[in-house]
Amino acid sequence: MSPEPESAISRDEVAHLARLSRLALTDAELDQYAGQLNSILTHVAQVAEVAADDVPPTAHPADLQNVLRLDVVVPSLTPEQALSGAPAVEQDRFAVPQILGEEQ
16 A cells, blocks of 8 residues: 555644634534545645746736727717717706615
């Protein structure tokens, strides 16, 4: 049999973190979260091994720069046109029913 691999985080460390976070976890939850966190930390360690110093960090796989559309003024509706189909208008705005019970 091969030796069991060392965990990235122990059950006791998870219990300590739970106490610091003021979380009341059962024994079953401690075991479950320790396994899940160990899996996450192991995968993060694997990704860290792959990252090389000669590879620049990127936010996107394609080299995109200034991917913005031009800010061009185009004709739009006048306030009267926009409000022409509204069931109720108040002070050049859509009037809607009050829903929160707040007083005006």
